[in-house]
Amino acid sequence: MDQTAMYKLMKSLLPTLDRHLTKGMNGKVGIVGGSKDYTGAPYYAAVASLKSGSDITHIFCSEEAAIPIKCYSPEFIVHPCLYDMEQLDMWLNAVTSVVVGPGLGRDKETQQAVERVLQRVIDNEKMHFVGDADMLWFLSNAEQKERNVQMLWKIGKRAVITPNVVEFGRLAGAWMGEMGEYDIKKQQQIEEVFYSEREGHFGEVDSEHEVVRHVAMLSKSLGNVIVCKKGLVDLISDGTTSYFVAVEGASKRCGGQGDLMSGILGTFSKYAQNIHNPNNALLAVVAASIATRSCAKAAFLKKWIGLTTPDILEEIPGFLAGFYTDDMSKL
């Protein structure tokens, strides 16, 4: 593992902690998700956003999901306003980044909320957008995709989307036409070889390299939003510059690891401004991927077959505290 490179990256990203901070300065994250069927996914994303540094987390969900989510933890501010546009608009003022998708569901009526959030991110140039899970459905489904992607174009690199293999296939089918002939099996073989040659490492990769070419193409098709394709190796591109993360993760694929990563990204997308590098937004995604995979590995080594996402959430503070060792005396 590139310990020194990882240390440098995380150190440059994470905010300094001192007595002059006030509540909210390290981020206020909004999770847009939580529906009749899914209450775990927004919970995982919300906990991850808090444990990775944000000061406050709001959850915008459906009525049915609100009580269960409130009962999981007193730490979130839960608004059952997914279908109440006035309330949603009002509460969106309270956040610095939004994570849209975990447990959102795919009901047609949800499109209204998706649009409202996208419009808010377009209007507020300081706001960051993370799209995962069901949000990616709204970017690839024939009925809604045109409208939503038009809006995404206006957000550009302030937006990150994090498709898994299946979600990437859907997006490629919807947006890359013939250019994007995308064979999941063949691509996975390419990734296996790439991973075995770079296991434990992360870094830049040529956007024309066969392992990342499709990811860069999808980013271009969506207005240069940052695309992070998750898998054995995470591939991250803004269409021009690309990175890989082949840091070891967990060999148990329990559900919720993607939700957890999207929550970390909700927090880290704001911290990107701390990195003095023109590719700072991409590097914040690289850092979120490294953090997710490292915590997953640490939890896996303790729990093996019994690994669940809460075990990974527990590892986040300890992992990040390691990068504050020089600063602890100042607290």
Ligand SMILES: NC(=O)C1=CN([C@@H]2O[C@H](COP(=O)(O)OP(=O)(O)OC[C@H]3O[C@@H](n4cnc5c(N)ncnc54)[C@H](O)[C@@H]3O)[C@@H](O)[C@H]2O)[C@@H](O)CC1
């Ligand atoms: N506890 C919870 O509430 C959880 C809720 N979740 C939510 O469930 C909803 C649907 O998400 P899904 O991911 O199931 O939907 P998808 O339609 O994207 O995935 C469908 C199926 O694809 C398969 N698949 C996923 N990743 C794969 C891979 N890398 N290789 C091969 N096959 C793969 C899985 O069998 C999966 O069930 C989302 O809202 C999501 O946020 C999940 O995040 C899991 C945890």
Ligand SMILES: Nc1ncnc2c1ncn2[C@@H]1O[C@H](COP(=O)(O)OP(=O)(O)OP(=O)(O)O)[C@@H](O)[C@H]1O
């Ligand atoms: N085969 C793998 N080996 C190691 N880590 C992996 C592997 N596949 C995915 N990951 C890591 O797990 C995290 C979540 O990716 P995953 O593909 O499980 O997301 P997801 O399917 O969207 O999750 P969710 O269950 O929350 O919907 C990412 O950080 C990714 O790097």
